[in-house]
Amino acid sequence: MVWVVFLILSFLCIGSVAAMIFSRNQAHNALFLVLSFSSLGGLFGLLDAPFAAAVQVLVYAGAIMVLFLFAIMMFNLRGELPARVKKARLALTVGLGTVLLAELLLAGRKLVLGSPGAGPAAGGDTARLGHFLFSDYLYAFEITSLLILAALVGALALAGKREGS
Amino acid sequence: MTTFMALAPLLAVVSGALAALLFEAFLKRKDHGVSAMAAIISLFTAGFLIVRSWGLELAYFGGRLALDPLALLLMAVFVLIATFVLLMSLEYAPRRDINLGQLCGLLLLAVSGLMIMVSSTDWLVVFLGLEVLSVASYALTGIRRNDWASSEAAAKYFLMGSFAGAFFVFGLAILFGATGDLSLAASLSGPGGPAGSPSLASVFGLGLIVVALFFKIAIVPFHMWAPDVYQGAPTPVTAFLTIAPKAAGLVVLFRVLTPLPGRGGTPSLLMQAVAVAAVLTMFVGNLAALRQKDVKRLLAYSAIAHSGYLLVAVVAGDGTGLVFYLIVYMFMNAGAFGVLAALSGRGEEHTWFADLAGLGRQHPWLAASLAIFLLSLAGIPPTAGFLAKFYIFSAAVAQGHVLLAVAAVLASLIAAAYYLKVIVAMYMQDAELEPVLDRENPALHLVIFLCLFGVVQLGLWPGNLLTLIRQAFIALF
Numbered sequence: 001m002v003w004v005v006f007l008i009l010s011f012l013c014i015g016s017v018a019a020m021i022f023s024r025n026q027a028h029n030a031l032f033l034v035l036s037f038s039s040l041g042g043l044f045g046l047l048d049a050p051f052a053a054a055v056q057v058l059v060y061a062g063a064i065m066v067l068f069l070f071a072i073m074m075f076n077l078r079g080e081l082p083a084r085v086k087k088a089r090l091a092l093t094v095g096l097g098t099v100l101l102a103e104l105l106l107a108g109r110k111l112v113l114g115s116p117g118a119g120p121a122a123g124g125d126t127a128r129l130g131h132f133l134f135s136d137y138l139y140a141f142e143i144t145s146l147l148i149l150a151a152l153v154g155a156l157a158l159a160g161k162r163e164g165s
Numbered sequence: 166m167t168t169f170m171a172l173a174p175l176l177a178v179v180s181g182a183l184a185a186l187l188f189e190a191f192l193k194r195k196d197h198g199v200s201a202m203a204a205i206i207s208l209f210t211a212g213f214l215i216v217r218s219w220g221l222e223l224a225y226f227g228g229r230l231a232l233d234p235l236a237l238l239l240m241a242v243f244v245l246i247a248t249f250v251l252l253m254s255l256e257y258a259p260r261r262d263i264n265l266g267q268l269c270g271l272l273l274l275a276v277s278g279l280m281i282m283v284s285s286t287d288w289l290v291v292f293l294g295l296e297v298l299s300v301a302s303y304a305l306t307g308i309r310r311n312d313w314a315s316s317e318a319a320a321k322y323f324l325m326g327s328f329a330g331a332f333f334v335f336g337l338a339i340l341f342g343a344t345g346d347l348s349l350a351a352s353l354s355g356p357g358g359p360a361g362s363p364s365l366a367s368v369f370g371l372g373l374i375v376v377a378l379f380f381k382i383a384i385v386p387f388h389m390w391a392p393d394v395y396q397g398a399p400t401p402v403t404a405f406l407t408i409a410p411k412a413a414g415l416v417v418l419f420r421v422l423t424p425l426p427g428r429g430g431t432p433s434l435l436m437q438a439v440a441v442a443a444v445l446t447m448f449v450g451n452l453a454a455l456r457q458k459d460v461k462r463l464l465a466y467s468a469i470a471h472s473g474y475l476l477v478a479v480v481a482g483d484g485t486g487l488v489f490y491l492i493v494y495m496f497m498n499a500g501a502f503g504v505l506a507a508l509s510g511r512g513e514e515h516t517w518f519a520d521l522a523g524l525g526r527q528h529p530w531l532a533a534s535l536a537i538f539l540l541s542l543a544g545i546p547p548t549a550g551f552l553a554k555f556y557i558f559s560a561a562v563a564q565g566h567v568l569l570a571v572a573a574v575l576a577s578l579i580a581a582a583y584y585l586k587v588i589v590a591m592y593m594q595d596a597e598l599e600p601v602l603d604r605e606n607p608a609l610h611l612v613i614f615l616c617l618f619g620v621v622q623l624g625l626w627p628g629n630l631l632t633l634i635r636q637a638f639i640a641l642f
Contacts, residue, residue: 139226143281143293146179150274150297153186154304157267158319 006046013039026072030065037061051126171223171232174214174240175280181207182273189266197258200266204251204273212244222640229287234637236284238488239416242495243279246408247272249499249615252608253401253506262311263399271308272405275301282413286349288340288374291417292333295381298410299326306398306406318397325390329380336373343367349421353432368432375418375435382414383469384476385446392453395465400509403461404502407468412491415475423482440480440569446473447576454583461505461516463583467542468498470580474557477573483560484638489631490553493541493623497550500616501538504531507609521587523596532591534617541620543584544577549623 013036020032041056133141184207185200192199215237224231232240250272258265278301281294303326307319337347343366344351352371353363363371376387383391395403422439425432450470457463471494478487508515508524508531525532541550554577561570623630 136227137289139229139285140287140289140293143290143297146274146277147293147297147300150271150278150300150304153267153270153274154300157264157271157304158307158310 002046006043009039009042009046012036013043027069030069030072033068034061034065037065049125051129054126166222167224169225170218171225171230174211174218174232175230175277175284177207177211177214178244178273178277178280181210182270182277185266185273186270189264189270197264197266197269198255200269201251201255204269205248207273208244208248208251208276212241215240215244220640229285229290230281231286232284234640235416235420235484235488238634238637239283239412239491240280242412242492243276243409246405246495246499247276249503249612250401250405252612253404253499253503254399255608256606257399257401257506257509257609261309261399263308268305268308268402271301271305275305275405275409279409279413283416286420288337288347288349288352291349292330292337295333295413296330298413299330299381302326302406302410305402306394308402309399312397314397315399316397318394321390322394325380329377329387332373332380333377336370336377339370339373340367343370352421353424363432368435371421372435372438375422375439378414378418379442382411382418382472384442384472385449385469386442388446388449388469388472391469392462392465395468396459396462400461400502400506403465404499404506407465407502408491408495408498411468411472411475412495415472415479415487415491418476419479419484419487422479423484436480439476440566443473443476443480444569444572444576446470446476447573448473448579451576451579451583455579457583459517460521460587463587464498464501464505467580467583470576471498471542473576474554474573477561477566477569478557480569481557481561481564481566483557483564484641485631485634486553486556486560488634488637489627490557492630493549493553493620496616496619496623497538497541497548500613500620501535501542503609503613503616504535504538507531507606507613518587518590521590522594523591525592527596531613534613536588536591537617537620539584539587541624543581545581547621547624549620549627552624552627 016032016036016039020029020036023029023032037060038057041053041061044050044056045053181204184203188200188203189197218232219234219237222231222233251269254263254265254268257263258268275298278294278297278299281297282291285291285294303319303323306322307316309315340352341347343364346352352367380387395407398406418439422436425436447470450466450468450473454463454466454470457466475487475490475494478484478490505516508520524535537548541548544550544554554573558570558573561567561573
């Protein structure tokens with residue numbers, strides 16, 4: 001059963017990344033990336049890392065990609081890039097891609113050849129986080145809500161409906 | 166004593182902010198007087214609770230919120246300046262298409278951030294308080310939405326402030342990695358126990374945090390945003406921005422930097438850097454102010470220079486002098502900006518030298534008030550500004566920072582020149598234009614009168630206040 005879920009999630013992840021690369025529409029690119037991030041979050045969940053899964057979805061798929069979408073919406077980048085920039089970008093892509101591949105190979109080799117290792121700390125990560133949040137860091141946690149309120153009011157004051165109009 | 170009551174002043178201010186915002190949103194009346202009333206009531210409540218907590222040493226959240234006497238003094242200062250700013254805005258806001266309800270809400274949120282900052286000895290809490298303050302101040306700066314200067318100031322303030330916030334977080338991360346603790350005391354203690362010299366990593370982290378705080382209180386070379394922001398913001402907001410964040414930032418700096426010099430080589434290097442920054446700030450602020458043609462911008466540069474004087478008090482470790490200077494500075498700066506607010510008519514601001522010419526003949530009381538505030542800012546004897554400077558400079562000499570004291574005296578000599586220039590314009594030049602004046606504005610004139618009272622009273626009989634401040638510091642150390 002787990003295998004079926006794993007296969008579905010990995011196909012979804014790889015497929016959406018491929019679709020993101022081949023799609024010409026910038027908004028679609030961003031949406032495909034959101035899909036791949038979410039399925040990656042699901043994969044983390046399968047690996048018994050609920051905190052990493054939640055953060056993956058909340059921070060990457062939620063916060064960062066929504067910001068991306070807004071940027072795409074507002075700036076409306078349509079123009080073709082000059083050839084020189086294209087070439088530089090290709091070189092950068094190849095270079096960074098090689099580094100990433102080498103990293104993955106090294107990590108994979110260690111995983112296959114090396115000892116099983118200690119593995120993650122025995123569960124309870126999220127529980128401990130929650131415990132800290134509502135004991136030691138309760139004050140900071142509550143102030144964060146005040147901060148969000150201030151940001152909300154500030155945004156309304158600067159960009160909300162004008163009085164009288 | 167650990168009790169929930171320690172939260173009461175903060176809760177009073179936050180609930181005032183919420184009430185003001187709800188009234189603004191749901192009442193159909195246009196003048197938002199109800200919001201202002203709610204804000205002022207909550208400020209008075211907070212002030213009452215602060216006075217009640219004096220001497221009780223209340224604490225909560227495992228000591229992360231501690232109402233020590235220093236924190237209470239500063240909180241009282243914040244309540245007072247917020248009240249002044251509210252009274253100044255009552256008439257100012259509606260005449261310039263500023264939404265008074267939103268202004269009240271944001272102002273109170275900023276005050277709550279300030280209170281959080283000064284009442285904690287935990288870096289994380291201090292950081293969050295600073296961010297609450299900053300976010301509210303960005304919005305307050307840009308609250309005049311029909312004015313390009315105001316929007317530009319808000320954008321600049323936001324970008325530079327976020328940058329400084331990133332410095333703070335980076336420093337916090339390094340500090341946490343080096344010590345495993347986020348309390349102010351832990352960041353100063355080394356691996357060998359609380360008395361040991363801190364490690365290089367934690368001094369580096371501390372340095373980054375100090376830089377972030379320097380950004381917020383406009384210390385040279387991190388002051389670039391300040392003149393534009395102070396000039397672009399609505400005048401009452403400028404009065405708030407030049408006083409309140411400065412007071413909070415300097416008290417945090419004082420809490421963390423004062424124990425440093427006894428802690429070996431690297432930390433005292435940090436202290437020397439602070440001294441150099443103080444000298445640079447005094448000279449750059451004052452020299453730049455000499456060339457200004459706009460009195461509001463002149464006062465903006467003078468605010469930068471005053472950060473330098475206050476930093477001298479931090480270097481000399483003179484807490485009494487620091488708090489006294491902050492209180493005096495609050496009165497004289499709020500008063501000066503109050504007079505500027507009175508001079509601006511409907512829509513346009515009239516703060517150029519030419520607008521002030523002949524003011525001494527046409528509006529003698531207003532001109533005399535402004536002259537006294539400026540003389541106090543310059544540090545001329547019978548006013549409180551002189552005593553404040555005198556205490557700080559003599560403390561610097563007593564602690565062996567003679568060069569620093571000499572630099573400070575030279576800088577204040579330069580400062581006297583441009584303050585006198587304004588007075589000369591008011592009394593000795595003939596008016597080319599009819600000065601525009603808000604006549605029916607009793608709240609604003611009350612603020613000017615109270616500030617005048619503060620400046621003169623503290624200049625002649627500073628004893629009571631000094632005793633109070635000394636008590637606070639005896640309890641602290």
